[in-house]
Amino acid sequence: MCGIIGVLSTDEGDTARIIRECLKRLEYRGYDSVGIATQYNGKLHIKKDKGKIDDINRKLNFDTLPGNIGIGHTRWATHGEPSRVNSHPHTDCKNRIAMVHNGIVENFIELREQLIEEGHKFQSETDSEVIPHLIENFLDEKDSIEEAVQSALPQLVGTYALAIIEKDSQKIVFARKESPLVIGIGESALYCASDIPAFLPMTNRVIFINDGDLVVLQPADIKMTRIRGQPSPIQIREPVLIDWTAEMAQKGGMPHFMLKEIHEQPKAVQNTLKIRQEEIQHLATLLNDSNNLILTAAGTSYHACLYGGYLFANLARMNVNQVISSEFSEKLGGTITDTSTILAISQSGETSDTLSAVGYAKNHGAKITAITNVMGSSITRAADYFLYTLAGPEIGVAATKTFVVQITTLALLGLTLAEIRGVYDKSEIRQWYNQLMNIPLQIEQIIEKQEDYIKTTADILAQKPNFLFLGRGINTPTAMEGALKLKEISYIHAEAYPAGESKHGPIALVEPEFPVVFIAPSDNTLDRLLGNVMEMKARGARIISVTDNTKIQNLSDYVFSIPQGIAPILTPILNVIPLQLFSYYAAVKRNYNPDKPRNLAKSVTVL
Ligand code: BG6
Numbered sequence: 001m002c003g004i005i006g007v008l009s010t011d012e013g014d015t016a017r018i019i020r021e022c023l024k025r026l027e028y029r030g031y032d033s034v035g036i037a038t039q040y041n042g043k044l045h046i047k048k049d050k051g052k053i054d055d056i057n058r059k060l061n062f063d064t065l066p067g068n069i070g071i072g073h074t075r076w077a078t079h080g081e082p083s084r085v086n087s088h089p090h091t092d093c094k095n096r097i098a099m100v101h102n103g104i105v106e107n108f109i110e111l112r113e114q115l116i117e118e119g120h121k122f123q124s125e126t127d128s129e130v131i132p133h134l135i136e137n138f139l140d141e142k143d144s145i146e147e148a149v150q151s152a153l154p155q156l157v158g159t160y161a162l163a164i165i166e167k168d169s170q171k172i173v174f175a176r177k178e179s180p181l182v183i184g185i186g187e188s189a190l191y192c193a194s195d196i197p198a199f200l201p202m203t204n205r206v207i208f209i210n211d212g213d214l215v216v217l218q219p220a221d222i223k224m225t226r227i228r229g230q231p232s233p234i235q236i237r238e239p240v241l242i243d244w245t246a247e248m249a250q251k252g253g254m255p256h257f258m259l260k261e262i263h264e265q266p267k268a269v270q271n272t273l274k275i276r277q278e279e280i281q282h283l284a285t286l287l288n289d290s291n292n293l294i295l296t297a298a299g300t301s302y303h304a305c306l307y308g309g310y311l312f313a314n315l316a317r318m319n320v321n322q323v324i325s326s327e328f329s330e331k332l333g334g335t336i337t338d339t340s341t342i343l344a345i346s347q348s349g350e351t352s353d354t355l356s357a358v359g360y361a362k363n364h365g366a367k368i369t370a371i372t373n374v375m376g377s378s379i380t381r382a383a384d385y386f387l388y389t390l391a392g393p394e395i396g397v398a399a400t401k402t403f404v405v406q407i408t409t410l411a412l413l414g415l416t417l418a419e420i421r422g423v424y425d426k427s428e429i430r431q432w433y434n435q436l437m438n439i440p441l442q443i444e445q446i447i448e449k450q451e452d453y454i455k456t457t458a459d460i461l462a463q464k465p466n467f468l469f470l471g472r473g474i475n476t477p478t479a480m481e482g483a484l485k486l487k488e489i490s491y492i493h494a495e496a497y498p499a500g501e502s503k504h505g506p507i508a509l510v511e512p513e514f515p516v517v518f519i520a521p522s523d524n525t526l527d528r529l530l531g532n533v534m535e536m537k538a539r540g541a542r543i544i545s546v547t548d549n550t551k552i553q554n555l556s557d558y559v560f561s562i563p564q565g566i567a568p569i570l571t572p573i574l575n576v577i578p579l580q581l582f583s584y585y586a587a588v589k590r591n592y593n594p595d596k597p598r599n600l601a602k603s604v605t606v607l
Contacts, residue, residue, distance in 0.1 A: 001392030002088070002102040003029035003074040004181075005198050006163040006172040008217045009189035016065035018189065019072040022198040024053050028250050028257070028395055029102075029194060030076025032376060033087035037098035037165060040067030044098050044167045048073075048087040069170060071163040073100035076393055077375035079108070080125035090129040092136035093121050097145065097166050099135070101128035102194050103159035103179040104390070106274060111155065131162065139166075146173050146216050150228050153177075153214075161194055174215040175227055183207040183215065183222060185239055190217045196242055197250045204242040258396035258489070258594040262580050263447060265401045266440040269573070271390035272405040273437060275412065283387055284416040286369055287312075290341030293320040294361075296328055297345040298353045298604070300399040300484060304345050304371075304406040306477035307572055311410055314474065314569060315424070316417035326607075328357030338365030346370070347394060347402035348603035349377025356607055358382045371409055373402045396595045397602050398488045400580050403481060404443075407573055411436055414569065432567050439573055442563050446577050450560060454578055457544065457558045458585035464515050467492060468506060468536075469579075470499035471519035472529050478519045478546075478572045482579035489594045490587040499525075499532040512540030517582075518556075519575050520547040523568035530555075544582075546575045 003026025009015045019036050034056050035048025045067065047060045053074060057063075073088035080086035089098040105111070108127035111134065116122065120133040134155055138148035145166040153175060161179035165172055174181055174192045184191035184199035184206050191199035192215065196206060207222070209215060212230035216223040254260040287293055293312075295305035305322040312318040323331050325344070342361045346354045349372035358368050362382065370383040373391050380386050389405035415432055418424050467486060471479035476498045483496035497506050499518070510516065516536045520529050526549060533555050537543060545556040548564040560578035562571065587594045 001029050001076050003027070003194045003198070004071070004100045004102050004161055004163050005191065005193040006071045006174060006217065007189055007191055008069045008170070008172055008219065010068065011188055012068045015068045015070050017063040019070050020053065020057060020062045022191070022193060023072045023074045025197045025200070025250065026074050026194060027053060028393065030074050030393055032077050032082035033075040034073065035087045035089050036062050036065055036070055036072040037089040038065040038067035038070035039165045039167055042168050044091065044095055044165070046089055046091070046098060048089065049084045050082045050087060069165060069172060071098065071100050071165055071172060078104055078388065078390060079127040081376040085124045086126050088128065090124060090126065090132050092132040092139070094136070095167070096139060097132050097135055097164055099128070099132045099162060099164045101131060102161040103177070104271070104274065105130055105156055105160070106158040107156070131156070135164065145169055145171060146214065149173050149175060150214065153227050154229050163192065170219055172217040174209065174217070176209050176213055177211055177227070181209040183209060190222065192217060200242070205239040206242055207237050207239050256396065256593070256595045258398055258400060258584055261394055261396050261401045262577070262584065264392070265404050265577065266444040268391040268401040268405050269408050269443065270440040272408050273412070275387060275390070275409065279387055280412050280416050283369055283385060284413050284420060286367065286385055287341060287343060287413065288417055288420050290339070290367065292335070292337070292340040293318065293343065294332065294340060295320055295322045295343045295345065296325045296354060296357045298325045298351050300403045300481060301345040301347060301406060303477045303481040303484070304403060304410060306480065307407045307474065308343070308410040310474040310477070311414040311569055312417060315414040316421045317423055318417065325351070325357040326353040329360045336361050336364040336366050340364070340366040342366050342368050344368065344370045344379060344383070345406055346379050347373040347399055347406070349374045349379035350603045350605055352605050352607045355379060355382060371406060373405070397597050397600050398485055398594065404573060404576065408436070408439070411570060411573065432569065435567050435570055439570065442574055443577055446562065446574060447581070450578060451581055454560060454581045455585040458582050459589050461515055461542070462490065462586040462589035465493060466509065467494040467515045467517060468502065468509065469494060469496040469517045469519070470502055470532060472499045472525035473523065474569060475519040475521065475572055475575060478575045478579070479517070481576055482517060482519070482583070485580055485583035486586060488600060489583055489597045490590050490592060491598070492586065499529055502532060503535060507535065507539070510536055510539045510541050514541045516541045516543055517579070518543065518545045518547070518552065520545050520549060520552045521562060521566065521568065521571040521575065522549045522564065523571065546578050
């Protein structure tokens with residue numbers, strides 16, 4: 001998830017500054033590198049580098065870029081580590097065009113090989129750079145830059161929002177497929193950007209661009225057509241007025257980043273499900289080859305490790321150890337050897353406890369693998385092999401979408417390990433894959449259908465001082481994540497236990513009206529869980545359940561429903577969604593800011 005902008009203004013000398021400020025307002029979309037290109041006097045002028053906008057601007061001074069037409073990009077790396085060459089804009093071999101891209105070109109490896117064979121020279125490791133080279137193939141034979149773009153786009157597989165300028169023309173060409181783009185109509189400038197906040201201080205008159213649209217901004221004119229091969233004809237739309245503040249717009253009109261990120265989960269999972277199977281296969285093979293596999297992490301990422309433990313045991317009959325990273329050397333000291341393999345999970349890739357566990361294991365000869373959401377983060381340098389989740393930047397301190405893409409990635413790994421180890425029939429594994437592909441839509445439906453009800457329930461229960469979260473089997477980590485979310489942002493004391501353990505102590509806490517949250521999908525643990533619900537009900541507890549089961553629903557005071565028929569190994573990906581929303585609304589009801597919880601940081605870089 002990067003931020004792109006294009007500006008065509010009547011004001012010759014100020015366009016670069018305007019682009020820089022627009023990028024600053026898009027920095028929440030990605031902040032590991034930045035670049036601007038302008039067109040002036042038949043030449044392209046480009047400045048770009050790795051780092052945050054303000055730091056790079058101090059170094060490069062973007063505002064000196066000449067011309068009244070330009071494009072800009074703030075990056076969230078997915079292919080090619082953050083570096084100057086991997087920063088956007090990218091150009092063709094002869095610097096005739098410059099392009100910025102937000103999205104993923106899934107067939108970039110094939111296209112790159114083909115273009116190199118044709119003699120193109122590549123500067124970067126990115127997927128995006130294939131685009132200007134593809135367009136370059138048509139520049140000489142086509143009458144206009146937009147015609148050349150039209151000819152190149154059908155070769156791309158994947159998602160994109162693009163902005164392209166050419167050294168000789170007063171035009172900016174935009175195209176959209178699945179990644180967002182919106183036009184802003186200002187007094188003295190036309191804008192096109194990934195999101196409204198970019199140009200909102202200058203204008204709130206916007207035109208939303210649909211998937212498959214191709215737009216050409218030229219002085220005082222906007223030409224809209226469809227990308228060749230797109231089914232439906234162009235729909236000319238009137239500008240609409242947006243009554244948001246810039247800050248509201250960064251949150252997509254939502255009051256907090258956390259709520260926005262909860263709503264982004266269908267897209268984040270969809271993107272993560274596009275991780276190349278070869279990469280999943282490679283990591284699964286490394287894990288399979290180990291005879292001492294340890295999953296380690298901190299906070300929410302540790303709950304993903306616990307999910308991984310249940311999953312790998314169920315799907316692949318693998319006995320894996322899961323250790324909280326701050327306890328790693330204490331707990332495993334002396335057992336780590338060169339036959340050990342570590343799978344470290346960290347959304348930021350910067351958590352010191354996890355990096356030090358990895359360092360300890362590496363010093364004892366272990367192979368290091370990792371799952372992270374931040375490209376180029378420290379853990380990617382410590383690991384021998386790593387996978388990126390594709391959730392995009394997470395601003396809210398409490399992890400939501402990054403947890404869900406972590407367990408989605410583990411599910412992909414688990415299914416691949418099941419295939420490698422031949423534990424299950426191929427057709428059964430295929431069925432689970434198909435179910436996994438449906439998860440984005442099911443998350444969307446849970447949020448759509450139940451958000452209001454979950455809010456009402458949170459409003460009712462938000463003043464309760466204590467909660468218990470109970471689950472069994474693969475949903476014990478889900479209960480732990482639900483309890484952590486509530487603690488993290490609403491400061492309500494919450495404990496999670498394997499439900500079977502509750503009668504060995506925690507049940508002593510329960511008295512009439514004491515809220516107990518059950519994670520209770522219809523799986524092989526249901527009958528025993530029903531007994532636990534009865535035990536709590538017998539002591540007057542308030543039962544809140546996350547379930548698809550009527551028996552549990554009939555015993556509950558509040559029910560957060562999940563779809564029926566989901567494979568037990570996949571239910572945690574859905575079950576956590578209502579728990580995230582519940583904790584969010586409990587925090588709001590208690591007048592706390594869910595984005596900036598007290599005493600916590602997005603990534604703890606001290607031991
Ligand atoms: C904490 C965050 O600082 O670190 C948690 O507040 C997070 O949300 C934990 O789960 C681990 O972070 P990471 O980046 O290693 O997954």
